[in-house]
Amino acid sequence: MLIRLRFFTKCSGIAALILFACIGIVPTNASAFTAEEIATMRAYEKVAPSVVNITTRLCEPGYFFCPVPTMKGAGSGVVLRGDGLIITNYHVVYGARDIQVTIPDGRRLKARVISSDPDYDLTVIKVNAGKKPLKAIRLGDSDALKIGQRVLAVGNPFGLGETLTAGVVSMTGRTVKDKGKVLRDLIQTDAAINPGNSGGALVDLSGDLVGICTAILSPTGASVRVGFATPVNRVKAVAPGLMAPRPRNTGLIFVILLTLLVLGSIFVRRRTDAGSDDALQLSREGEKEQCATRQS
8 A cells, every 4th residue: 555655646746747847848928829919919010110100281272372381191101211211192291391200219200202103192202311220111912912811001090100900801903983083903901991091001911011001991981991002013113213313403404494595585586676776777778878869
């Protein structure tokens, strides 16, 4: 009996040691999150530093003179290059007199429009990043998207910066009409997109950009989980042309050409007037000679 008790005690001790060893090996948070949740969190951590908040100031419609813009707007943008190139929707900055960009690290920078493509509702803006470059997002392949694939929308709905919503690709190749414009070949998603998300990022679980959040279909103006994004492959096709800055001296060149045109016009007019005066003088001299001949 004593031998059996000792054997049972030894076996229980060994079992307890094995149990404690297994508990020590298994991570404590292994059961806290699913694999999809972990992928979502990692994708967000990768993407969030590349999504910025855009605020604009513009003049009220109907005001010809507007020394101080009074209306405010808000949207999102995605960093394309570390030197400060950002892509957003055209309607986010349309008509803006002042554009401010808030970087996730807290910096607030003034931006200017580099170029726009209203047909695709895309605009590239530029900020001076200084000695601390921005984090550019990695571009994915929107042609490889599948219906039902998990996607994430990162933006600034209602001014709430760095907001994440999740959903799936509901459909691709959608055509929608927004404020008189026809936008084609859009990605439809049920990830919540609200006012302020425009210009923000739609990414896959790898953290790669697959679209630019552009529009929603809603009877109330808020999300009913029917949102649309411009495919990143269209951004790839359009952005290189938009990234080329417009010449800063365009206005100066226009003034010089206009000045030359005016001076040329004045010169021609003076030459014409001088020619007329010479012709008139010759005519008068001719008349005098005729008179002198008749008198003689």
